[in-house]
Amino acid sequence: MFSPAQHYTIILIYEGPRCWMFPPPKRRPNTCDTHVSKWAEATYKFTNKFSTVKELYFTGSRLPLPPGPYGIPILGYLPFVGHDFHLRLTELGKKYGSIYQIHLGTKRVVVINDARLIKEAFRQQVFSGRPDTELTRILQGYGIVNTDGALWKEQRAFLHSVLRKLGAKSMILGRDCLELKIRSQVQIFLNDLKSTIRNKQSSINIRPYLACAASNVIGSLLMSMTFKSSDRKFRRIIELMEEGFRLFAIAMPVNFFPLFRFVPLVNYAYRKMQTNRDETSGYFHEIVEEHRQTLDPEHIRDFVDAYLVQHDRIKESGQDSFFSEKQLIQVMNDIFSAGLENVTSTIEWAVLFLMLNPKIQQQIQTEIDQVIGQGKEAKLADLEQMPYMEATFWEILRRSNIVALGNTHSTLEDSSLAGYSIPATTNILPNLYAINMDPELWENPEEFNPDRFLRNGRVHRPEYFIPFSVGRRMCLGDILTKMEVFLFLTSLLQQFDLKVPDGERPPEVASIVSASMAPRPFKVSLVERSNGSMFK
Numbered sequence: 001m002f003s004p005a006q007h008y009t010i011i012l013i014y015e016g017p018r019c020w021m022f023p024p025p026k027r028r029p030n031t032c033d034t035h036v037s038k039w040a041e042a043t044y045k046f047t048n049k050f051s052t053v054k055e056l057y058f059t060g061s062r063l064p065l066p067p068g069p070y071g072i073p074i075l076g077y078l079p080f081v082g083h084d085f086h087l088r089l090t091e092l093g094k095k096y097g098s099i100y101q102i103h104l105g106t107k108r109v110v111v112i113n114d115a116r117l118i119k120e121a122f123r124q125q126v127f128s129g130r131p132d133t134e135l136t137r138i139l140q141g142y143g144i145v146n147t148d149g150a151l152w153k154e155q156r157a158f159l160h161s162v163l164r165k166l167g168a169k170s171m172i173l174g175r176d177c178l179e180l181k182i183r184s185q186v187q188i189f190l191n192d193l194k195s196t197i198r199n200k201q202s203s204i205n206i207r208p209y210l211a212c213a214a215s216n217v218i219g220s221l222l223m224s225m226t227f228k229s230s231d232r233k234f235r236r237i238i239e240l241m242e243e244g245f246r247l248f249a250i251a252m253p254v255n256f257f258p259l260f261r262f263v264p265l266v267n268y269a270y271r272k273m274q275t276n277r278d279e280t281s282g283y284f285h286e287i288v289e290e291h292r293q294t295l296d297p298e299h300i301r302d303f304v305d306a307y308l309v310q311h312d313r314i315k316e317s318g319q320d321s322f323f324s325e326k327q328l329i330q331v332m333n334d335i336f337s338a339g340l341e342n343v344t345s346t347i348e349w350a351v352l353f354l355m356l357n358p359k360i361q362q363q364i365q366t367e368i369d370q371v372i373g374q375g376k377e378a379k380l381a382d383l384e385q386m387p388y389m390e391a392t393f394w395e396i397l398r399r400s401n402i403v404a405l406g407n408t409h410s411t412l413e414d415s416s417l418a419g420y421s422i423p424a425t426t427n428i429l430p431n432l433y434a435i436n437m438d439p440e441l442w443e444n445p446e447e448f449n450p451d452r453f454l455r456n457g458r459v460h461r462p463e464y465f466i467p468f469s470v471g472r473r474m475c476l477g478d479i480l481t482k483m484e485v486f487l488f489l490t491s492l493l494q495q496f497d498l499k500v501p502d503g504e505r506p507p508e509v510a511s512i513v514s515a516s517m518a519p520r521p522f523k524v525s526l527v528e529r530s531n532g533s534m535f536k
């Protein structure tokens, strides 16, 4: 009936006056939804009835729009979201329920706080889009994480099949080669730590060691490359990747209100994202060129080889496809940053939680000593006999909330969910934080307690726990993450006790809010267990 653009314009024109009708909040806007007058409430209900009329007229739907808080003209709720966006959205969920909408600048955002509803939505094609925003436009429509439609479908299916062949999609099948790659990085990581400690550095920030190890795992899988932490080029790439997550958080408002590009800090972040992306792409381009020179279709070394071979095959056959060098480079960017940042942060969180909870640390070490013993290398097969370790892995993901708001989806057409109408191009935010910290689902959710994932001594993962999201766009790195965290953490605890440095106060459990939540920098004291465990 209407093109998406027309439809969207109509909604904007309509939603404008609805915002204007409310008196400005009297107090600090952060609490505006709780200070709305009765008059405003009544007006809201009235205008929401209008929404139904609008839906009937424009989308043919009889369903109302989801409820939600009021905003101010033009910016909607944007000025009230605050720094800890996930906390604000969770608070709003207590008032408006498991599905509600807010207007952030020019965008309608539907927030889902319930795992069952997220599953229902994300298994449907219509909910599998990604928002077209100022920031995603920097990527020029390439990659996997921020694309949708036919390109995303083809490229995701290919990435999935290559990850499976490389052993990164099953804890059992075909994993041997990948396991060896991870284990060799574990040994380098442990040796680095030992030499640092022997150089009398008793307490360290473990993140750079973890970042080096995690990027070497993903680097070898993607492009057969490993790096030394002293390598300047490599340090620069890690810097750019880590900075990318922070810049994303600063520049995010332009996604909702393009004029924010003229705010100096946001503008700086936006431009820096562009130049950083050009720099990393240049680096990956060189690697693709090197692979081209040495490519042997009979001996696929890594993802880049597999991609180039498939690209050539399709080109020869004259088939239509989205395989291209630009696409390959953006996929490398996507996977390298996901593999580096999320895995590094997960193990860093693990170190923090275990250092703050010595009893849990000791319980894992007892399990390690019983199943593997000292002096033997940890193997993935050992995990089957280590339920406490696996439960700890899930608890780290729950309590750290690394990807607190998942990744935003967008509706490809008009749709409905839970009895509400969801117009096309609505942003859909799965609030994984609200699920992970819901006191109705988890007793004392703030507490770090792996036992909540055990039932009669066996691992039990409730169906509402979805740290890797669900459905058509579910994370492709879930198994790889599990393998890496298990091998690194088990080996670390097999050899070291993790302690709060002497004379220092225990660090807070607090995160740096960015696209992926890392713990605030902290120091840990590593005590070699062969020198006598502090727990004995």
Ligand code: HEM
Pocket: 122, 144, 145, 146, 156, 334, 335, 338, 339, 340, 342, 343, 346, 402, 403, 406, 407, 408, 409, 467, 468, 469, 470, 472, 473, 474, 475, 476, 477, 478, 480, 481
């Ligand atoms: C702690 C570790 C990780 C967590 C918690 C995590 C979580 C997530 C989440 C929540 C999404 C969004 C899914 C959606 O849109 O509904 C996602 C997407 C994705 N993840 Fe991960 N991830 C992790 C590690 C990794 C790793 C190691 C890789 C490397 C292969 C990876 C690759 C991807 C890709 C390619 C996507 C995009 C999928 C798509 O848009 O179709 N992730 N991840």
